[in-house]
Amino acid sequence: MNSLEIKNAVINVMNREINSAVFSQKELDGRDQIVQEYIEKLVKKFLNSECLTLDLAASEPAQYLVGQSEDFIEVAEKLTQFYFEAIKTWEEIPEGDLLFFRAEDGYGKTYTGMVKLDFSAKYIHLIDYDDDNLVTNKISQNKTILPNPGQGVSCGIIVKD
Template identity: 35%
Template structure:
């Protein structure tokens, strides 16, 4: 990755001013280059939604006019500040803009709102010529790249990847896509779709007495993971076949419930790697306090783990063929 342009503008909500940088940060600044790389990497390993660039004229203009990067960032920062200043729950922060060249020589533009956090720092003071080391609160600490950025977007050709947080205060709700970018309808996050899929399956399984909660949950997670891994989507027809097997009435009811919740038969997954990793392990909590974190691929492997029902109705978990044990403290 090569930095082409990078500039930072300050949104000072305390003073009610925008401090516009009059010059870009030097391209050969290794510290800022590392910061931008880590911010992008953290973003791409998180959940985001994907939109067509043509749906957002403001960003389409930004992309097409990126040769005039400085002026575009100034206008964006001023307009953004006007949008957030009325909502008391939105913290001040910096707007970091960057234009980078990727390894395939294509360009990508990023806009990240770096919210301020409060931290205590030391401060060297003098009291009548006597040096005093004091501790003070700094209200303008920027997030480290490892924390991730709550409001950020990447423009990559004709696509936009968007991550955002909703703020709710006395002045109402504020969402960047709706209240600033004027997007009429943002795609539902994949994780929200998955929650609704799980709820529907659990409800229908209870109705048809289709097994215990653990078995149903495991089947559902396995099916979701396999669908993403194989096709890069969540195929709800496939999930219904795996979970409900030959119960056609249950399958039909499941599909009907999803339709009522406006969940498509095939859910697009824009960041496949993130969700493959998210669902590749099943956390099992036992009522005696033991927790087991099992790779989803081993749940059906009886040579690795087996669940046995005892005569008294309790369940034993048998973990097999262990070559070594390690205790992590």
């Protein structure tokens, strides 16, 4: 697979702390280098993994993902809501976001996907100011770091053509 042209992409946040999903009302900019690189690496890693290959008829979510004439953002929202409702009480399932995309490679093949991006916790530095306006450097933990695209994803659907 050569490089991908991102036609549509949206990321929806699933947040157990507020017991809700936060839906994007705008698509990601598929021409943005970071978005392009992130999705392309995820797709390549996913397709080169030992993923399960099924006939489209065997997956209702995959059929819905590619078979709807609705707006791409609406399809992503409905699938996110369905997925979030199904997993929100299962603490064993790692928290994460859902990334939806439609892309085309240089050969005219279309890739439509929904992948779960499991969060990881990383330590970061923060620059803060106290009441006297003095700089206070701190260490904090960010628990909502997206996975490195080279890691791959453990859960997702990619429909090719």
